[in-house]
Amino acid sequence: MTTPNRAKIGAASLLLASALAAGSAAWAAGGEPVHIDRQKWSFSGYLGKFDEAQLQRGFKVYVETCARCHGLKRIAFRNLVQPGGPSFPEAAVKSLAGTYKVDAEPNDQGKILKRPAILVDYLPSPYKNEQEARAALNGALPPDLSLIAKARGIESHAPFYLVPKNMLVDIATGYQEGGPDYIYAYLTGFKEPPAGTKVPDGMNYNRAFASPHMTAMPNPFAGGDGFVKYDDATPATVDNYARDVTAFLAWTADPRLEERKRLGLLVTIYLLITAVLLYLAKRRIWAKAH
Amino acid sequence: MASHESTYRPTSNISKWLDARLPVQRMMHGQFVDFPTPRNINYLWTTGGLLTFFLAVQIVTGIVLAMHYMPSAADAFNSVEHIRRNVNYGWLIRNIHAVGASFFFLAVYIHIARGLYYGSYKAPREVLWILGVVIFLLMMATAFMGYSLPWGQMSFWAVTVITNLFSSIDSIIPGLGTRIVQWLWGGYAVSGTTLNRFYALHYLLPFVIVGVVGLHIWALHVVGQNNPTGLDIKSPSDTVPMAPYAVMKDVFALSVFVLLFAWFVFYLPDYLGHPDNYIEANPLSTPPHIVPEWYFLPYYAILRAIPDKLMGVIAMFSSILLLIFVPWLDTSRVRSTKYRPVYKWFFWLFVFTVVALGYLGSKPAEGVYVQWARVFTAYYFIHLLVVLPIVGVMETAKPLPRSIAESVLGSPAAAPKHR
Ligand code: HEM
Numbered sequence: 119m120t121t122p123n124r125a126k127i128g129a130a131s132l133l134l135a136s137a138l139a140a141g142s143a144a145w146a147a148g149g150e151p152v153h154i155d156r157q158k159w160s161f162s163g164y165l166g167k168f169d170e171a172q173l174q175r176g177f178k179v180y181v182e183t184c185a186r187c188h189g190l191k192r193i194a195f196r197n198l199v200q201p202g203g204p205s206f207p208e209a210a211v212k213s214l215a216g217t218y219k220v221d222a223e224p225n226d227q228g229k230i231l232k233r234p235a236i237l238v239d240y241l242p243s244p245y246k247n248e249q250e251a252r253a254a255l256n257g258a259l260p261p262d263l264s265l266i267a268k269a270r271g272i273e274s275h276a277p278f279y280l281v282p283k284n285m286l287v288d289i290a291t292g293y294q295e296g297g298p299d300y301i302y303a304y305l306t307g308f309k310e311p312p313a314g315t316k317v318p319d320g321m322n323y324n325r326a327f328a329s330p331h332m333t334a335m336p337n338p339f340a341g342g343d344g345f346v347k348y349d350d351a352t353p354a355t356v357d358n359y360a361r362d363v364t365a366f367l368a369w370t371a372d373p374r375l376e377e378r379k380r381l382g383l384l385v386t387i388y389l390l391i392t393a394v395l396l397y398l399a400k401r402r403i404w405a406k407a408h
Numbered sequence: 409m410a411s412h413e414s415t416y417r418p419t420s421n422i423s424k425w426l427d428a429r430l431p432v433q434r435m436m437h438g439q440f441v442d443f444p445t446p447r448n449i450n451y452l453w454t455t456g457g458l459l460t461f462f463l464a465v466q467i468v469t470g471i472v473l474a475m476h477y478m479p480s481a482a483d484a485f486n487s488v489e490h491i492r493r494n495v496n497y498g499w500l501i502r503n504i505h506a507v508g509a510s511f512f513f514l515a516v517y518i519h520i521a522r523g524l525y526y527g528s529y530k531a532p533r534e535v536l537w538i539l540g541v542v543i544f545l546l547m548m549a550t551a552f553m554g555y556s557l558p559w560g561q562m563s564f565w566a567v568t569v570i571t572n573l574f575s576s577i578d579s580i581i582p583g584l585g586t587r588i589v590q591w592l593w594g595g596y597a598v599s600g601t602t603l604n605r606f607y608a609l610h611y612l613l614p615f616v617i618v619g620v621v622g623l624h625i626w627a628l629h630v631v632g633q634n635n636p637t638g639l640d641i642k643s644p645s646d647t648v649p650m651a652p653y654a655v656m657k658d659v660f661a662l663s664v665f666v667l668l669f670a671w672f673v674f675y676l677p678d679y680l681g682h683p684d685n686y687i688e689a690n691p692l693s694t695p696p697h698i699v700p701e702w703y704f705l706p707y708y709a710i711l712r713a714i715p716d717k718l719m720g721v722i723a724m725f726s727s728i729l730l731l732i733f734v735p736w737l738d739t740s741r742v743r744s745t746k747y748r749p750v751y752k753w754f755f756w757l758f759v760f761t762v763v764a765l766g767y768l769g770s771k772p773a774e775g776v777y778v779q780w781a782r783v784f785t786a787y788y789f790i791h792l793l794v795v796l797p798i799v800g801v802m803e804t805a806k807p808l809p810r811s812i813a814e815s816v817l818g819s820p821a822a823a824p825k826h827r
Contacts (some may be wrong), residue, residue: 164675192489265489268678269686278767292675299684305554328696371686374492374499381500382674389667396660403656407648 152326154272154303157361161368162295164383167376168369173204175348176366179359182346183338184263187255189243192264193370196237202376203369211237218242256320258334267364267371271296273304298368300326305360308337413439444647446635448816452526453633453654454661455519461662462512463621467614469505477557479607481600484559485688503677509551510680511669513703516544524734525755527533527743528634533737536627537744541731543620548704548728550613553606555701560685565698567606568598573711576718597691637815638743646812698774705769706762707819710788712773713781723785730792737792739800742808750803751795758791 156365160169166215177198180190195215202390206214215235222233243262245251252259261269276284287293307326316324321332339345339356348354352362369375416437427434476495478487491498520540523529529537552570555660556563571592577585594601632641641647648654672679680702684695700708707724714720730737742748745755761784768784771777808817 192493265686269683271683280714281767289671289676289679292671294676294678345766378499378503378677382670385670385674386667389663389670393660393663393667396656396663400656403652407653 147346152273152328152331153275153327154299156272156293156295156299157302159295159298159365159368161365161375163294164379164386166379168203168365170203170205171350172362172365173369174206175350175352175358176362176364176369177204177206177330178348179346179363180263180366183359186244187260187335189245189262190241190264191243191262194238194240195235197373199237200373201400203373204366208237215239217312237323240285255334259317259322263370264369265371267297267301267368269297269371270300272300295368296311298364301364301367302360304333305338306357308340348390412438412442412444415442430801432557440655441649441651443544443629444641444644445633445650446641446646446812447648447653447743448637448812449633449635449654451657452518452522453635454658455515455522456628457658458515458665458815459512459519460621462508462515463614463617466505466512467618469501469508470611470614472501473505477607477713479557479604481559481603481689482556484603488558500673503673507669507672507677507680509554510701510703511665513551514667516547517703520731521759524758525745526634526636527638527738527740527745529735530638530738530743531735532631533627533634536624536631537735538732539620539624539627542729543617543624544731545728546613546617546620550610550617551701551703553610553613555602556606557610558685559603559689561687561689561693561695562682562685562698564598564659564689564691565695566700567602569698570700571602572596573717573721576721580720634743635812636744636746636807637812638747639812639815642811643813652766674789682771702766702770705767706765707769709765709769709781710785713778713785721791727788730789734792734796737796739797740803740805741800742805747806747808748799748803749806751799754795754799758785758795761787761791767824 158237159166160172176302180188196212198204198206198211198214212221215237217407218235218239218241220235220239222231224230248259269327274281274284301324304324307324308322309325311317311323311331315323317332321334322336324331324333324335327333339359343353346354348358352358372378414434414437416427416434418427418433423433426432440540473491476491476498477489478484488502491502493499495501523537523540552566556567571589574588574592575585577588579585590596592602593599594605639646682699699705707727709729711720713725714723714809740748740751745752765783766786768777773781
């Protein structure tokens with residue numbers, strides 16, 4: 119039986135390898151490669167969960183820093199209350215919503231007036247449209263952040279012969295945090311440009327941003343440690359701001375993550391047991407045939 | 409060969425009544441319970457069952473998605489986000505459908521490699537094999553159009569790049585290619601109109617696949633299954649009834665494959681996708697690298713390996729269409745590569761070639777990547793057009809066992825009956 123075995127392994131590895139090649143191809147930004155470190159996240163791996171307190175801090179950072187330029191249009195106030203997210207108390211979110219003004223239904227005269235937002239409303243974006251945003255920001259467009267953690271990734275620069283091994287490790291550990299890893303690196307990547315590099319007006323040097331490492335976004339944490347006040351005992355440092363807001367954005371991009379991983383564990387265990395039982399049944403039945 | 413009595417005995421009055429009028433239960437019993445399967449088939453023969461399972465999964469999850477999905481340029485992306493966020497278990501249905509397409513292809517590639525290794529395309533299974541190639545082509549068309557539906561950046565630009573290939577016909581008949589492309593698009597650019605028709609076809613084609621799969625299984629049950637020795641079934645001792653033997657093995661293999669599948673659905677749902685597809689389609693911004701889904705990468709590499717656009721398109725399509733002629737290109741009298749000491753090496757070289765092309769297809773089309781893609785593209789065609797016919801004539805096969813039963817149980821005199 120050696121040959122069919124080799125055939126099996128060969129065919130399986132062929133498919134696996136090409137499936138995996140796709141994964142490595144997944145994110146390839148233009149220009150010279152940037153190495154981005156992977157971070158530890160509470161929501162990574164197959165037992166991963168969001169850290170409620172971290173998401174709450176991250177939301178605070180978003181509101182006080184990023185919301186000036188970036189929208190979060192896929193998140194409704196009610197989502198902030200739901201389990202598996204920041205899970206703020208409902209009353210707090212209701213009163214927070216009340217401080218935002220949104221378009222009301224047309225009144226009897228057909229006029230659209232403003233009314234305070236309620237739980238089912240979506241978070242209002244800072245600009246009405248792309249043109250308004252660009253006009254306000256020197257022609258640059260700050261993307262909506264709802265999905266940004268899924269819309270970015272990190273590139274692997276391993277030589278081709280290491281690719282299969284790295285892929286197997288990523289598959290076994292369920293690595294899906296390329297987006298958050300990138301965002302953290304971007305938010306903390308505002309550094310002095312290397313000597314001789316000219317940074318054009320309105321641009322900022324950021325080592326994580328795709329080559330030539332110039333981004334239109336100014337360092338949102340230029341205010342330094344302490345400029346966002348934390349309500350818990352977490353040190354109010356730039357590093358924590360970046361981490362917390364990134365975790366928050368990971369949640370906005372994937373609000374069903376906890377439900378998914380919880381169900382996944384049950385399904386995996388169920389299938390494992392089923393597979394073992396089926397294997398035993400198969401052995402029993404085939405014992406008569408050999 | 410596969411002709412055998414159905415042991416079906418209707419018991420209830422209703423089934424007797426039906427049996428005299430439409431013996432569908434008798435047919436099913438004969439084809440899927442009594443059906444004689446070679447006793448030596450290995451786990452590679454479970455891929456057919458896997459494929460049937462995944463076709464059903466795609467159709468069921470697809471219909472549920474269609475209840476929430478909106479095929480217009482303005483709504484498509486948002487409706488997929490709505491499915492992910494708000495629909496009960498929408499994230500699950502969507503992950504199953506998206507990852508399911510990948511696993512469908514994983515299974516079909518193993519299935520095809522199995523056929524190539526054991527010579528399952530050789531007489532009398534040529535029609536069975538050709539129907540398989542037709543299914544493969546339909547799957548590719550379905551998956552390509554399905555990938556356009558979420559209307560992300562990769563969806564949009566993959567459609568743009570691939571439909572644009574037809575414009576290369578302009579170099580033979582000026583104007584014709586452009587007309588074809590505009591006809592496909594339903595306008596002068598990829599737009600919501602294109603999305604709409606792709607959606608209609610994406611909904612239709614899986615049911616066409618169901619029809620061709622029906623013919624494929626019919627053809628299989630006329631000529632019978634091949635097996636690792638490639639020998640014909642000569643006596644009843646060469647076979648076991650499909651139920652419970654083959655069925656049990658299929659179900660076990662399915663549970664293992666579904667376990668791997670579930671791992672991706674729950675823990676790596678975006679691993680096989682591309683981050684850019686979480687950015688809504690934007691005709692004004694071209695992504696730095698446009699790459700297709702992983703299962704198209706080998707063909708994409710062939711396309712880009714050829715400097716001339718039209719020739720590239722022809723090479724890409726013929727790399728698949730050539731498979732139709734493999735039953736006649738292979739001149740060997742022996743079916744199974746197990747007994748072909750020379751061809752064996754070429755077979756694994758071919759497998760390596762396809763994997764390498766897949767890797768190169770994921771890389772930018774420049775420098776060494778293109779050079780290697782040319783080397784492997786050349787071997788791809790040399791394998792099918794030169795190696796298959798010539799090695800088949802030159803090589804001396806190893807001695808074949810006398811029968812399937814002997815290959816499993818050993819020669820009746822030398823080996824004990826039971827292991
Ligand atoms: C041969 C079987 C099928 C294959 C290979 C297939 C493949 C695909 C692929 C690759 C996608 C894109 C997934 C993504 O990235 O989001 C997709 C999306 C979709 N498919 Fe299918 N599909 C099949 C059958 C069906 C059927 C039968 C239906 C409907 C009855 C359907 C309805 C949809 C819908 C509504 C979407 C868009 C939603 C989404 O992107 O998640 N599919 N399909």
